[in-house]
Amino acid sequence: MKKQDLPQDESNLQSANMTEVLYVTDENDNYTTANSIGWDAKKAALEESMELINERIEEAKQNVANNIVSPIIYFMELNKMDLQVLAAYVGKWQWTVKRHAKPNIFKKLSESTLKKYADTFGISVDELKNFNGL
Numbered sequence: 001m002k003k004q005d006l007p008q009d010e011s012n013l014q015s016a017n018m019t020e021v022l023y024v025t026d027e028n029d030n031y032t033t034a035n036s037i038g039w040d041a042k043k044a045a046l047e048e049s050m051e052l053i054n055e056r057i058e059e060a061k062q063n064v065a066n067n068i069v070s071p072i073i074y075f076m077e078l079n080k081m082d083l084q085v086l087a088a089y090v091g092k093w094q095w096t097v098k099r100h101a102k103p104n105i106f107k108k109l110s111e112s113t114l115k116k117y118a119d120t121f122g123i124s125v126d127e128l129k130n131f132n133g134l
Helices: 040-065 071-078 083-090 094-100 111-121 125-130
Strands: 020-025 031-036
Touching: 040 071, 071 083, 071 111, 071 125, 083 094, 083 111, 111 125
Parallel strands: none
Antiparallel strands: 020 031
């Protein structure tokens, strides 16, 4: 894409005072970088992705409220993690994290285990233990 053709459509980047660096060609067809505040196609894709993420967060919140999963799942979704990423952060096997996602197992976790999760999510142990989805 030519530097002069680089889209500058309104996007979420602009509202956050951010730009995206892209590779473009200059007037001599040499590669260089340029800043873009966004473009419509990318904006649409990002908005759709954020809608899906927000739906997953809301579903996790409802599942905690209905005692289907532990708060670990809600905070995992809120922090845009999956089981593999969360397991790596807390230093546990994925199957162990899945087990901790069960409400009856979660209630029996030690303070040190809860602290690992809370630190990973950037919250206190009390916030983690007392989150009920409401």
